Amino acid sequence: GLSMVFGFVRQSQGLVAIDSEAGRGTTVSLYFPRAHAQPPRTESPADAVDELPALLGGGHALLIEDNESLRDVIAQLLADFGYQVAVARGEDDVANQPASARFDLIVSDILLKGAKRGPQLVQELRARHPACRVIFMTGYADSEQLEAGTVCLRKPFDRRKLLRAIASLQS
Secondary structure: OHHHHHHHHHHOOOEEEEEEEOOOEEEEEEEOOOOOOOOOOOOOHHHHHHHHHHHOOOEEEEEEOOOHHHHHHHHHHHHHOOEEEEEEOOHHHHHOOOOOOOOOEEEEEOOOOOOOOHHHHHHHHHHHOOOOEEEEEEOOOOOOOOOOOEEEEEOOOOHHHHHHHHHHHHO
């Protein structure tokens, strides 16, 4: 963790000072340059909600994510966007999807627990759902080469980024 803090602070042109004294503990001080510019204007979350009807048509989505809490949040976002959502933790859950299931959108983590990674599972699913749109998610800066026609979201992402990723696939 300390190396990540150091990297973030240095990237921001700051300094890290560590003072440690036996019996008293350690103090970590972070120093950042003063910001003189006005912060950029950000849109309110309500703006994203206003865009929803124009951008999304809903449909059936398959979410493949092995982290339960993240899976629950993303499934709720997809449901809020009008999708009927099926969830899978990994390759076993994907294999157990009914043969009659049809998906308009697949949202998959790249790295999953188990033998198969997200892109392998998606490739297999696309054999049954060739027109399916795909969004990959990753928490890692370097991700593998993904097939054309897919979008990759970097974790963490917010509602607006997911919305824009879905919209970019509909055009």
